[in-house]
Amino acid sequence: MKITNKEKMTNFCFIIPALILFLVFSLYPIVRTFELSVFQWNGVDKNMVFVGFAQYKDILFNNPSFWKSMLNAGYITLLALTIQNGLALLLALLVNQNVKGENIYRTIFFLPPVLSGVVVGLIWKFVFDGNFGILDHFLYGLGFKEFHDYAWLSEIKTAISSVAVVHMWKGFGYGFIILLAGLQTIPVELYEAARVDGANSWQQFKNVTLPLLMPIFTIVSILTILGTMQIFDLIYSMTRGGPAGHTHVPITKIYEYMNNGEFGYSTAMAVVFGVVLLVISYAQIYFSKKFK
Amino acid sequence: MDFPKLKRSISATITHFILIIVSLSCVFPVFWMVSSSLKTQEEVFSKMSLLPSTWNWSNYVTAFVKADFGQYFLNSVFYTVVGVFFVIFISTLAAYAFARLEFFGKSFFFYLLIATLLIPIPGVFVPLFLLLKNLSLLDTRTGLLLCYISNGLAFAIFLLKGFFDELPKEVEEAALIDGCSRFGIYYRIALPLAKPAIATLVIMNALTIWNEFLLALVVLQDKAKMPIQRGLMVFQGTFVTDYPLLMAGLTIATIPIVIVYLYMQKHIIKGIAAGALKG
Numbered sequence: 001m002k003i004t005n006k007e008k009m010t011n012f013c014f015i016i017p018a019l020i021l022f023l024v025f026s027l028y029p030i031v032r033t034f035e036l037s038v039f040q041w042n043g044v045d046k047n048m049v050f051v052g053f054a055q056y057k058d059i060l061f062n063n064p065s066f067w068k069s070m071l072n073a074g075y076i077t078l079l080a081l082t083i084q085n086g087l088a089l090l091l092a093l094l095v096n097q098n099v100k101g102e103n104i105y106r107t108i109f110f111l112p113p114v115l116s117g118v119v120v121g122l123i124w125k126f127v128f129d130g131n132f133g134i135l136d137h138f139l140y141g142l143g144f145k146e147f148h149d150y151a152w153l154s155e156i157k158t159a160i161s162s163v164a165v166v167h168m169w170k171g172f173g174y175g176f177i178i179l180l181a182g183l184q185t186i187p188v189e190l191y192e193a194a195r196v197d198g199a200n201s202w203q204q205f206k207n208v209t210l211p212l213l214m215p216i217f218t219i220v221s222i223l224t225i226l227g228t229m230q231i232f233d234l235i236y237s238m239t240r241g242g243p244a245g246h247t248h249v250p251i252t253k254i255y256e257y258m259n260n261g262e263f264g265y266s267t268a269m270a271v272v273f274g275v276v277l278l279v280i281s282y283a284q285i286y287f288s289k290k291f292k
Numbered sequence: 293m294d295f296p297k298l299k300r301s302i303s304a305t306i307t308h309f310i311l312i313i314v315s316l317s318c319v320f321p322v323f324w325m326v327s328s329s330l331k332t333q334e335e336v337f338s339k340m341s342l343l344p345s346t347w348n349w350s351n352y353v354t355a356f357v358k359a360d361f362g363q364y365f366l367n368s369v370f371y372t373v374v375g376v377f378f379v380i381f382i383s384t385l386a387a388y389a390f391a392r393l394e395f396f397g398k399s400f401f402f403y404l405l406i407a408t409l410l411i412p413i414p415g416v417f418v419p420l421f422l423l424l425k426n427l428s429l430l431d432t433r434t435g436l437l438l439c440y441i442s443n444g445l446a447f448a449i450f451l452l453k454g455f456f457d458e459l460p461k462e463v464e465e466a467a468l469i470d471g472c473s474r475f476g477i478y479y480r481i482a483l484p485l486a487k488p489a490i491a492t493l494v495i496m497n498a499l500t501i502w503n504e505f506l507l508a509l510v511v512l513q514d515k516a517k518m519p520i521q522r523g524l525m526v527f528q529g530t531f532v533t534d535y536p537l538l539m540a541g542l543t544i545a546t547i548p549i550v551i552v553y554l555y556m557q558k559h560i561i562k563g564i565a566a567g568a569l570k571g
Contacts, residue, residue: 099304
């Protein structure tokens, strides 16, 4: 069937609404981020002052609080990659061996991920509270007298780790669901063949499960990195970056600068952070290919 | 003694032990939220009983009457329903065209769309704020909705295009010969066939919009327009240590999500797996 130009035009109408929204509200802001990042601008003045890469230079070399926020997010990410994803894998393997109540476990483990960040943050803020919190009450009851009135989120020693625990609590079910779906695509015949060849369960895991699950584990890792580095709702609802900046993460930093009217500076920060994310996720893909 | 059998039952016990411990840790904070929402302030402060001594519903009344929760809740329902409707309508149209129709710049536009799914772009809320300001859409319902709708499009189009690609073309070709218009085919044939994919997308977008906080924080100042997640933070600022009241607010914000989740679990899990494994 030959398609006339007129038909092509009417066909184009199908994508016009999507295209307009996408161009205006997704693509244009991305381009604008780069544009704004070379100007010093408070968002109000008529004149934007062109400063070139000065703001980038300042962020890279003169802004320890930004790099501190990057480290904080990195710390939570490291914990999430190891503890959270380790737990997700363990649970997926356990549930995958046809346990009774598979569906119930699945439903329960995926409950925290469907709750909103704000709700989860505020529930846990209550749990961690020094006066009203059940955690202190519980620890006190166990005989740890020093935890009477201990405010987990206001103490520099424990704030970031407490936030990390909540983040992992909220996130492991997500990795679990994806890994379980991955495990269920591995054909049973492969295990049967391995058993016939005399492989024990550890050898089956090492030689069948692990290599076949590797690509999915990589995807889960990348999603964990991107999701955790860009954490915001939990931090904002639990600590707002406090105590004394000890739980600031890049997005709360960008938000803070924007709120102070430093639009150019905050977008330069967003670009630096975006490049870091890009590098980390491509490094992850590169190494996982190498190990395979 | 039957060793393999004993070994198996021990390992099953350990398995269930681990799974149950983790399950309890998942459920407990949610249970604690609901239980505390029914307590009085004194009870929360003085004793840590698992259940309230008397079920005290007054926190819910206060949340609705004094803390604007009725308004926040209705706003969230509005954003979710309207947002999801437009995401689905606009993305099905576009995905159908990308899968079936010929037009200028087709693959260019498609890959442009997909590129935004693959490249992490943090902090776009800054230029979005300025854009809405220039369009006089800052602090308006329309402004927030437009952000939500365009956020949902790329993934929806990607998922639906894959779905349409796998549908057989014969029925559509027959309809075309019978004189049905392209829009008619989209509306009468393609859309009904895409129901499973649409169901997944409805649920996932509804969850995303209902739970969204950052954009609502950046775009809205007017309490009358705030969705529930944004309202919760205002609420928390006003009633700082009134935890039972706060927990009632959290419970109100959570009930619709939990109901939808329990009913639509399959679709959500399918959507998550599709999103991760195809990405």
